[in-house]
Amino acid sequence: MMKGVHFPLSIVATLALATFLVSASDPSPLQDFCVAINNTESAVFVNGKFCKDPKLATANDFFFSGLRIPGNTSNPVGSFVTPANVEQIAGLNTLGISLARIDFAPNGLNPPHTHPRGTEFLIVLEGTLYVGFVTSNGDNNRLFTKVLNKGDVFVFPVGLIHFQLNVGHVNALAVAGLSSQNPGVITIAKAVFGSNPSINPDVLAKAFQVDDKEVEYLQKQFWYNNN
Incomplete structure (x- = not known):
């Protein structure tokens, strides 16, 4: 289990600014599929979330403390992702953004995966990561890679396969901003x-x-x- 890491104020500010500069992309689907139904009494899932009366909203609707907690990297891949999307922060509904904390043990890997509904903006807070993404068939599946150190930033375009590997000898920590309230993930x-x-x-x-x-x-x- 990784010990808590204090986020430098400058890094947090940079991440916050960059996240909000990402264009909201949620006019597109927010879930894998949404089957049309005529009988609304049987309707359960919607493309997004139902909204509460704004007069009933509280500060807790816009708050989540989970990113301060280190993820348990004692698993087969040696990494752990803690999401902060609309499922954890109800106030993100309709705002088109979300976050995730990614903890890595030495040699830990966030395996190749895609986010079908969101571009990812990654910033390294601790350690050294080897990251990359692969373009689509039309671009001959080119591989873009980079070694990132503390404070470095990398972008993974929406829908493309990407990964992160801790190539350092100590634990690593990164935070990702995503351009969807529910970006989804396909490992x-x-x-x-x-x-x-x-x-x-x-x-x-x-x-x-x-x-x-x-x-x-x-x-x-x-x-x-x-x-």
Whole structure:
């Protein structure tokens, strides 16, 4: 478990400013799908959240203390993500932004993943991270990478596969700002090999050009979800 890290005021101010400069992108979907329904009595999920009467709002609707708590990195990937989106901060509804704290053990990895509904703005608060993202097929899947040190910033464009790896010998800490109140996350390995129900091994064997047995082995593994 990582010990608490005090955020320098200048870093917090920079992050706050940069986050609010990100264009709100939430006219687009805020969830994986929203099936239309004619009978509103059976309606449960909406593209966003219902709003309370503004007169009933309190300061607690805009407050979350969870980012001060270090995440437990004692897991298979050695990292832990603490989100601060609309699920934790009700007052973020309709504002188009969210945050996340990412703790890393030495050699800890935030595995390749995407945020289907948000661009990510990452700032390193402690340690050294090797980060990168891959462009789409139309751009020949180019890989952009960078080694980030304390105070450095990197941007992961919306929807693109990206990752962060702690290449230092001590714990690392980063905070991410995202341009959606509910950016979503798809961890690639878990989604492909740990889907429920499982994808037909013949499909994955042909896609990855490997033997069916290798696919079946991977599908039997426990794919940790740290997001």
